Amino acid sequence: MARDAWDLPAVFSVVQAAGNVPWNDLESTLNMGVGMVAVVAPEDAEALMAASRVAGVDAWVLGDITEDDGRIASPDTIRGAKGVDGGAVYLSGAYRA
Secondary structure, three states: OEHHHOEOOHHHHHHHHHHOOOHHHHHHHOOOOOOOOOOOOHHHHHHHHHHHHHOOOOOOOOOOOOOOOOOOOOOOEEEOHHHOOOOEEEOEOOOEO
16 A cells, blocks of 8 residues: 555644654554545456546545565554454555645
């Protein structure tokens, strides 16, 4: 998942700075401005985003799903987010300013 795929709401920077909260703690606990995620086949993404926009809901490609082979050892990998061991998310890049 690329951090620059969406605009990070300013409230998260305020919370991070005011509480001196590490970014990885924020990312593993909060949604960082991403509300609902729909997982669809890549060939269906454009149609889903178009339908969402017609309905007045902003939509964008957040990232890709790949097999977790356990080889990525990075502070940008979040495993077991929100107390659920449902896989892992690898965050790449930096948030848009």
